[in-house]
Amino acid sequence: MGTRGKQIVGESAKEIVELLNRALADEWLAYYQYWVGALIVKGPMRPNVQAELSEHAKEEFGHAGMLAERIIQLGGTPILNPAQWQKLSGCGYDEPKDPHVLKLLEQNIKGEQCAIVSYNTMLKKIMVEKDPITFHLIRKIMGDEVKHEQDLQDLEEDIKLI
Ligand code: FE
Numbered sequence: 325m326g327t328r329g330k331q332i333v334g335e336s337a338k339e340i341v342e343l344l345n346r347a348l349a350d351e352w353l354a355y356y357q358y359w360v361g362a363l364i365v366k367g368p369m370r371p372n373v374q375a376e377l378s379e380h381a382k383e384e385f386g387h388a389g390m391l392a393e394r395i396i397q398l399g400g401t402p403i404l405n406p407a408q409w410q411k412l413s414g415c416g417y418d419e420p421k422d423p424h425v426l427k428l429l430e431q432n433i434k435g436e437q438c439a440i441v442s443y444n445t446m447l448k449k450i451m452v453e454k455d456p457i458t459f460h461l462i463r464k465i466m467g468d469e470v471k472h473e474q475d476l477q478d479l480e481e482d483i484k485l486i
């Protein structure tokens with residue numbers, strides 16, 4: 325842990341770590357939902373949808389890594405037990421019971437929309453807590469989620485035009 329880097333965040337560190345761990349839980353669940361979705365998806369434009377879901381899985385995994393690194397910088401511990409993912413998650417896990425492309429896209433779009441709202445709320449809190457490093461990180465991740473939503477909605481639009 326970098327001492328000065330942590331010192332400038334001061335007493336807010338604990339609260340920010342809690343927010344980051346909640347986001348970490350969401351990212352792991354999003355990662356798995358995309359990862360398994362890419363394997364089971366069926367229907368029109370399957371290869372395109374698979375490629376997009378796999379790409380997003382990798383990016384959610386990347387987000388989890390960035391969040392965990394920031395948690396450690398703030399003197400916290402990233403979630404150690406996967407049982408905590410469901411408990412702490414704000415956006416939850418939408419089990420892809422129906423493998424049809426449109427159903428999977430719908431579920432994942434809903435997940436991205438939840439992530440966008442939840443990161444937006446987090447940005448406002450972090451602004452108040454005055455942690456510019458976390459603010460910048462969350463803003464970056466939120467930009468990725470906005471792109472994810474658009475990529476999925478573009479695919480959904482194209483499939484519906486077939
Ligand atoms: Fe993400």
Ligand code: FE
Binds near residue numbers: 354384
């Ligand atoms: Fe995403």
Ligand code: MG
Binds near residue numbers: 376379380471472475
């Ligand atoms: Mg994409």
